[in-house]
Amino acid sequence: MRASQIPVAIAVNDVDNSTATEVKGMMLPVTRVRMTARGASDTVAEFRAWAESLPEMMRAMPIVLDAAHHTACSSLLEVAREHGLSVLGVADGKLAPTASAAGLAVLSEEMLMAGRAGGARRPAPEPEAAPAPAEAVPAPEHPPATGGSAARVVHAQVRSGQQVYADGADLVVLGTVSPGAEVIADGHIHIYGSLRGRAIAGARGDTRARIFCRRFEPELVACAGVYDVAEKLRPELRGKAVQVWLDGEDLQFAAID
Template sequence: MNKDVCRIKGSRRGLVITISAGADFAEVLRQLQEKLSAAEGFFAGAEVKLAFEDGQFSKEQVDALAELISAFGMSLDRAQPVTRYSPAPSVGEAYKEAEPAAGEETLLVRRTLRSGQKIHYDGNIVVMGDVNPGAEVACTGDIVVLGSLRGVAHAGIADRVDAMVFAFRLEPTQLRIAHYISRSPDEKQPQPLGPEVARVVDNMIQISPYTHWGS
């Protein structure tokens, strides 16, 4: 099995593609094309930065990466030079170190998340689609799903107890807000008549119709 030589990760300003130290460029292109093809347009419209764990590719190689990225509807950020990789703090650590002064940023996910797909973000997440069983969404802020939430959702990482989770249909396999955890009931529940919101009330996660939230 070939070593994973490139990794795609979301950041507060877009996507970062990290190239492993000593990676063969042909293998980098092959794996990157394979990963982007498997995502089926999931990253379309995103701005991409490149980071290298060791050294730096030539201008021609960066141009080849930019061409491949462009073929999948993304753009390479050339405003800043390609940088060497340095490990970033975890989402929780980043939030504790620097809470945004003018409100959190929001990541817009314009598709349904299928089983095995995971989105972790320092800020809020809005999913324009469903979160299917086996998919996972986690962030430091709020989670809004404009569809059905049937996977795992964790809002308020770093103990943000004021975070909330909203969905047109709220049926998560596991729901977490800060350090509070709620699981789906074993027995089938009546279908809600409209959107629902989950938040922490009296030291437990409470789910209520969105129209009644805050009343």
């Protein structure tokens, strides 16, 4: 599964001018879901298994479908409806021939790649930082949100297009979470490199779950279903060691010194 962004157009009523509408462009974060099965029925089964594995809070995220085999989009949409998923369209390829009949847009690879790059105004990513020593980020102030379950430890960088999920446990990433990557945990998330992608703690609703990272440059952070995107985050925290937690219905952010 790959995180991506696609440009969309919004029509806005403008009562002060004679022109009825105004069209503006924006970047919308979506998740690209690619099925690798080599048969239509296996592709549907693969998509169903992925949908069933999603934490509840992830089901509202918009997705773009992609597949390695010709498959009827109507069959995939039926699965999406069963699980409350929002399908925006399909990647140009094996699903394109039946997309129109299913009412789905076909998105070219250029659009998806441009979205992942964030458009021409977004600076190129900096070189990946080396993993920081474990003592760079302190232990959480609260007891483990997972009831003592062993944490899942990722020793390598989480690259663009990858998703790592710690089911019923905390997640520890010793490297960097790249742009377009997602790390998800039912408990806390500890990132000892840079967070440049998405981090989702408390995926099954644990309000005690926190996010800790050594270098804070995220696309999105969420705790127990409450999220903020990069554009809304305090600029003075960017590049610093930060912890994120939920206080009532609002996310809180603090530098770790």
